[in-house]
Amino acid sequence: MSTYLGTLPVLTCQTTNSSSDTNFTELTTGTSIKTHNNGSFVVVDQQNDLANERQPPPTLSTTENKAAEIRGHYESNPPDVAAEMEKWFEAADRYGFLDDDKLFTPDVHQAEKEAERATKWAGMAKHAQLCGEDLHTFIVNSKFIKRVYKGIPDCWRRDAWYFTLTNGLQKANNDDALREQYKVLLSEPSSHVRQIDLDIPRTMHGHIMFRQRYGQGQRALFNVLRAFSGFDKEVGYCQGMTNIAAMLLMYCEEERAYTALVHMFLRDGLHDLFVPGFPALMESFFIQERLVERYLARLYRHLHSIDVTSAAYATRWYITMFTGGVVKYQTLLRIWDAYFLEGFNVFYFVAIALLKTFQYQLLSRSFESCMTLLSSTLTVPDDDKFMKLVKNPQILIGEQ
Template sequence: MTRYDRYSLSTDQQQQKQTLNPPAAAADRKLDTVAVAPGTTMTDEELLLLERANAERDEIFLRYDQGRKCDSIDAWEDPMFEVYTQADRYGFLHPVAPAQSKEAELLQHRIEMERVKKWVKMHKNWDAAATKENLRRRVMKGIPDRMRSAIWRKLLDLDRQIRENGGMYDRMLDCARRHSPDIRQIDFDVNRQFRNHVFYRERYSVKQQSLFRVLAAYSMYNTEVGYCQGMSTVAAVLLMYFDEEDTFWALDVLMTNQRYAMHGLYIVGFPKLMRFLAHHDRILTKCLPKVKKHLDKHEVHSVLYSLKWFFVIFIERIPFSLCLRVWDIYMMYGERVLTAMAYTILKVHKTKLLRMKDMDQVTDFLQTSLHKQFGYDDDYVIKALQSSMDELKKLKLLNLPPPSANELPTMPRGQTVEPSTKARIGHRNEQFSEREIALKETVLYRSESKNEEEEEQYNNGVQGAGDRAATAEDEDDERTEKDYDDITEDTVSQLHTGVSTSSLRTIQSFTTFDTGTSLATSLNSLVIIDSFDDYCDNDRIIEESTRL
């Protein structure tokens, strides 16, 4: 069995393999690479919390090992596939097939097939044929999707990575099973990553299992980062084109190679993200002063709209087909492409942005509308991107300022040290604040009141149930406002403190990020609400807004 076969087994084959070769019991497993800190002492409470953390990690791994045969898949985790009827060429599911004429499809297919022939020829004779200018020209025209895996593999030099690190992935995965403090957050993020894609639609599908294992292994391989939300998005895209182990090494190249250096985006303090934002503002001031002044007037700071541009390379901010074209160029040129693309987006939509009257319009357009409909075809945007890169190069603004010392790994990777007790326990030892307790009680109280009222109406057959329900709800609102008036404003303010990024609010300071263990409270999971009542009406989000 090759290393590729091992990760492509069906669920039944995986379970049969586990039956024949069951994993070692936790007490029998040893890891030579883990160094335990000398003189470590723990209180009884810490021991109990650590035992709970270990049990939870083992349980999560077991569910992913079992895959679709797992008996703990909740209905909300596994929506019915039938709600979607069409999949696009990239595997994303839609209620209605994306509109495209037959003639356009045929033309696109003919062009792509011609390009495939050229790419196949270049790939077979890579060292001689892939000259810098030839490769640059073809990448700008777009890598055919069926060739994307092979060409990305060459651009990232994955074969050398795997050859020089034989067996490392398996060791790190085994280490993660026993020691990773990030398993719970990884599980949360895998469960919500690209659920509208055929690969990730089903809970504990083969690709969900692979994504979980890649992130778990990497959390122990690069302990300076561990795991940060955003990494799951990047890894999920890579898994669309690579197998499991290749994805692990592709992620490592993107994180640690100086051309990309995404390590600095995810470490404590987000130093590279700060550098991206500052450089983006510098470009706007120089090249788009009217747009910059307009955005400043409406308090639309760059952090409000550009986090995903830099953090996950434009995923879910522009159409996926265009995003892949940007990824192609990013694989070749590196970080400079991101600042140029950010500038290009604002440049091509300059007129529309200047007509917008408030913060809501601008942020909704840049965060949501462009993802659904960019307004220009992919070829036009890539030509504009190339023009932007040439323009910024002349102005000496294409490259970012020099990085800080900690933006690249300072420790050898793969030499894992056992996480500290605090890291392994995570936030379990922290108590909820009085405001959080009061807020949770409010949610539960309102939910219980509504349930009791509905049950009473059903049992007694009361006429005018709709009117009474509305009256009871109004009474609940009044009672809530009276009983919790003293915490309302402060609680909402506290919930916004993590990142002040609402479309209705001004950014305060990026230093307010909680950059603690594994950065579990991260960019995509922050809850933004418009009022206290809106929050209380949505019981489900209480789980994500409070401490994990």
């Protein structure tokens, strides 16, 4: 796990590639993640939930037939949406979203600044070839880290993300084997096909890439998730993973998105985030509570006085790695730039920075009002200031 954030003694309990040192067995037995119709996430008691839904399980042949039918939809000829795509491209913002709250289109000055930054990144990059792929390497120094936190130019995100994710490509030596494994896994059956298919239509639906049912974007998403369910059989598939895979597909081709997802699980121990019982999720709640108590003591006291704990609102934050409509997309990209550099720990400081940004609104609100705000899509007023908080949370000490 990367350590560019420096030594933070408050993190006495960290997410690692191994199982959590904290015993959460009693807290997490018989729990699962479910989604509401509005896309929000909640941890539920699986045992009680199942007891209330006593229905005979489908026969094996019925299940297999349904899975085959679903796969057929994704493997048949894609729908012809050329006319619709032309309209969508005209209406989409710079990132491809068609939402009503359309992101601003960069003016001439901003476009020139983006081009200038892209040129600087080109000057830092060196061409490399590994496992038959054309890649880029960078020298990781203070300048590189500073530029990551300023935001990686869109045209460099694919290569920069993969470089930092794979520890300077050192962990990418077996990517050719992963790509071959991907093809094999796609040819095998998966018991998670039905649930994946149910979740895909409500994943990033406002983006032109995933808008068309059984279109190219949804096909790629279905394939990546189906293959991954065979890679990590204990996790299989969990709601929340669709957003993460979709985020990767916006910048990577299908095979690269799969290998990136595998590297994310291996580097950051994401297995424990999604495995039944969700030990890393519970650990994240614990760490966030301790950080809020240290850096935002006044807010910590208020939230606890009205029974608003991290577990009450932050499931969506961590289980989707902030991709589930937690913040606006331009802010999410900045967060993920830092994530690939730093590892999963950076999300704890993203949470603290969000709470700091909305601290005064939260301090004056009741339980219901706080939950409404924290469950919404938060608009960060200044991404640069926000990322400075993420990088240097120590500046919050004394700002209570």
